[in-house]
Amino acid sequence: MIQINDLHATNLHPVDMQNTTSPPSRKISPAVLGQAPHRLMFFxxxxxxxxxxxxxxxWLASARWPGMALPQPAQPAGWLHAFVMQYQMLPSFFFGFLLTTFPKWTGQPDFDRWRYVxxxxxxxxxxxxxxxxxxxxDAGITVGLLMTMAGWLAGLLTLAPVLWREQxxxxxxxxxxxxxxxxxxGVxxxxxxxxxxxxxxAFASIKxxxxGLLLPVYMTVAHRMFPFFAGRVVPGYTAWRPMWLLGAFWPLSLAHLVLELFHAYGWLWVVDLPLLGLTGLMLWRWWPRGPKPGILAVLFxxxxxxxxxxxxxxxxxxxYELTGVYxxxxxxxxxxxxxxxxxxxxAMVTRVTQGHSGRALEMSPTAWFAFVAIQLVAVTRVVAEAAPDGMAWQAAAAVGWLLAFAPWVVRIGAIYLTPRIDGRPG
Structure with missing residues (x-):
């Protein structure tokens, strides 16, 4: 069943501009970052x-073209890259979203600033x-680990009581x-x-x-929010999100994890084939058949x-099972x-940013550029595994990531640093 708190959590109410007695200040100020969890964490x-x-x-450029010297970290650079992306970068967005939605989902008060800062x-x-x-x-890796663990622990200790208290x-x-x-x-x-x-x-942490972290969070949020978003704007759309989907996903994802930990790559198909069927079914059932706005289409x-x-x-x-070649x-x-x-x-960050800043729920030009460009980056990085001079292709994909995201980051960063355009708090 779709709960009304989903509506509040995603700010889908139309903005009543007549309630605004004076235009809000558009001056950039770091002070406004603390006004809501998503502002600070998304920034x-x-x-x-x-x-x-x-x-x-x-690093990729320096590895491919040695003339571009760059100090090498004590840990293997590829492993360090995986740790940074999986446990520091993406969780910043996760915690921003969940610190905002947990109280909405469970009908409890929003968190005070001192809990999420x-x-x-x-x-x-x-x-x-x-x-x-x-x-x-030299001390950076250790200092970074201590700060990362402290941030994670603060997030867990903030979210856990919400689950204990909910009815x-x-x-x-x-x-x-x-x-x-x-x-x-994993940390x-x-x-x-x-x-x-x-x-x-380190291998276990990466897997x-x-x-254990990224895919389950993405799948859970998609299961709750994607059909709900579509049901709000597509006439005749029936939101389909039975809980057995999550019930089937979790053991399959954990089974994949266990097989990877034991290097049983030739047997991954046993769980990945059902995951292919499950995710394909979800995409087919969730895809809106009627006319839909771009900000909805990009999710699917x-x-x-x-x-x-x-x-x-x-x-x-x-x-691999047949040939022994990866x-x-x-x-x-x-x-x-x-x-x-x-x-x-x-898609998700653009939607939350637009809605929670009082703007129309639509893709901005920078969001469209980022979304289309990241499709090309993904193809480039996948092809890099089989292309001649794969390291050069990997470096090109990394540079493409920067070019794709930079304009979008500048725009949303400016939004987080300014008050809502409708004068509302948050």
Whole structure:
């Protein structure tokens, strides 16, 4: 059943401009970042998004063209890149969304500022210190880990009491919280590796970040919100989101995680084939058949990358079992990371930013540019696994990520730094 709190959480009410007695100030001020969790956390996430990829693009370029010297981190750069993206950059957006929606979903008061500011400071400071450590500051990796763990812990301790206090059971909130707990375990696993434990801990952290944290959060939010969004604007649309979809998804995702942890790549198809069928069914049932605004369409175009990613996983797994060759390399993973996670990030953040700033729910030119460009970046990165001079293609994809997101980040960053245009709080 669709709850009315979903409506409030996404700010889909039309703006009543007649209630505004005077135009709000449009002056940029960092002080307004603290007015709502999504303002602070999305601003941090957008900043982290560019910083993380700027370092990675520079590292790839220096690895491909040695004349472009760049200090090498103590940890393998690819692993460090995975940690930054999975546990610092994307969780900045996760916590911004969930710190806003948990009270709405469960019918409880919004969080006070002092509850969410530490989360933002931990994730922003943690990533900044980590990247400084990657380019030469000896203590940076350790400082970044401590700040990241503090930010994560602050977020978990803020969200958990909401679940204890609610009347009834909000399974979407519990699903997201469970994924965050697994994510924190991934942070601890990476910490163990940095402190001298076996590299297997780093491997476990990376895999937990994908199939224990990112994919479950994305799937849970999609399950709750995508059919609801479509039902609000598409005539005759029937929202379909039975809970058995999440019930089937979780064990399959965890089974994929376990198989990866034991390097059983030839058997991944056993769980990825059902995941392909499940995500394909969701896309087919959720896709709005009638006329739809662009800001709705991009959600489902982005989601189309999910069954495509699992199709690549299935093909690679079967080929590996038959030939012993890992033909597609990290191609399936980047179809998931850039294609699905990146596309839906643009779609969801744009929607929340537009609605919660009093603007019309529509794709801005910079959002369209980011969304279309990220499709090309995803294809480039997947193709890079099979292309001659793959490192050059990877560097091109990283630079493409920066070019795709930079104008969008500038626009949404300016929105977070200014009051709502309708004069309302938040």
């Amino acid at each position: 941090i996430g957008a900043t982290n998004l560019l910083l993380a990829m700027a370092w990675w693009a520079a 530490p989360v933002g400071l931990g994730l922003f400071g943690g990533q900044l210190a980590t990247l400084l450590g990657a380019i030469g500051w 009834g059971v909000t399974w979407h909130a519990r699903s997201c919280f469970g994924a965050l707990v697994l994510g924190f375990c 601890l696993a990476w910490t163990a590796f940095v402190l001298g434990a076996s590299p297997l801990w 937990m970040g994908t199939f 175009v982005g989601m189309a990358w999910l069954p495509l990613a699992f199709a690549l996983y299935v093909g690679q797994s079967i080929a 033909w597609l390399g990290r191609g399936p993973a980047h179809a998931l990371f850039i294609g699905f996670f990146g596309s839906v990030l643009v």
